[in-house]
Amino acid sequence: MTISVPRPAAVNPDNDPRDSRSAISSLEQILIQQPISEVIRDRIEAAGDPYFANDNIAHHLSDEEREALKLEIQAKLQSVFDSLIIDTKNDHNTRETARRVAKMYVDEVFKGRYYPMPKVTDFPNAKELDEIYTLGPITVRSACSHHFVPIVGQAWVGILPSDRVIGISKFNRIVDWVMSRPHIQEEAAVMVADTIENLIKPKGLAFVIKAQHMCMSWRGVKEPETKMINSIVRGAFRSDPYMKKEFFDLIRAHGFHEC
Numbered sequence: 001m002t003i004s005v006p007r008p009a010a011v012n013p014d015n016d017p018r019d020s021r022s023a024i025s026s027l028e029q030i031l032i033q034q035p036i037s038e039v040i041r042d043r044i045e046a047a048g049d050p051y052f053a054n055d056n057i058a059h060h061l062s063d064e065e066r067e068a069l070k071l072e073i074q075a076k077l078q079s080v081f082d083s084l085i086i087d088t089k090n091d092h093n094t095r096e097t098a099r100r101v102a103k104m105y106v107d108e109v110f111k112g113r114y115y116p117m118p119k120v121t122d123f124p125n126a127k128e129l130d131e132i133y134t135l136g137p138i139t140v141r142s143a144c145s146h147h148f149v150p151i152v153g154q155a156w157v158g159i160l161p162s163d164r165v166i167g168i169s170k171f172n173r174i175v176d177w178v179m180s181r182p183h184i185q186e187e188a189a190v191m192v193a194d195t196i197e198n199l200i201k202p203k204g205l206a207f208v209i210k211a212q213h214m215c216m217s218w219r220g221v222k223e224p225e226t227k228m229i230n231s232i233v234r235g236a237f238r239s240d241p242y243m244k245k246e247f248f249d250l251i252r253a254h255g256f257h258e259c
């Protein structure tokens, strides 16, 4: 499907994405012929890679293209606000909202799609530590892929290490990177567990996430109390019931409650 070049005709000058286009001048020609999202999408499809809402596509776009993408999103958001019949030309509160939201999506709340994984240094398990360690609570911020409204909650990690370890702050960074995409919680939990497992191949891995979904509290059934808990237990935590119990006892000491 060909979508016309995102070039808002009647946008407030203060809100005109063209103002910042000098930064992407080398992409000007491509943008005139084809929206940058289409260029990137064609590239992903040619590589046979998925681009679901919770997939990371960072390796398919350059920094320059990411900037161009924000401008395209801004222009399209502006037409959503126009269709919502909001006078963004004269309303001082919404005049720059299209730009703000485009930037927020790409650089902040969905950065886990458009930016590569943070650098994670791993070290040898020099003392051959063979005991469980747990970490938490880790603050979880995400958005549900059904309504694009926030998911907020907490997560806990349990590791029985093998021969590699990573710095503890890296668990927070990995959770933040994976969660910063539109998600459903079940898949998010699996993705975090897979990412940690691929990095350090622990003998045991446990990951618990407990979160509240604004699509259930702010709208829809409007139930502010319900939370969803997912737990992933792998390796020794799955095969050894005592180890699994120890993990849950430890994270209860770290503030985890089932209700």
Ligand SMILES: Nc1nc2c(ncn2[C@@H]2O[C@H](COP(=O)(O)OP(=O)(O)OP(=O)(O)O)[C@@H](O)[C@H]2O)c(=O)[nH]1
Pocket: 144, 145, 146, 183, 184, 185, 186, 213, 215, 216, 219, 220, 221
């Ligand atoms: N399994 C699962 N469901 C979720 C998650 N986040 C949101 N949902 C639910 O996804 C469902 C989407 O249902 P639909 O019937 O397509 O959407 P809807 O008509 O807006 O549904 P209501 O929310 O019931 O008003 C809703 O019940 C949401 O509560 C999640 O992380 N996991």
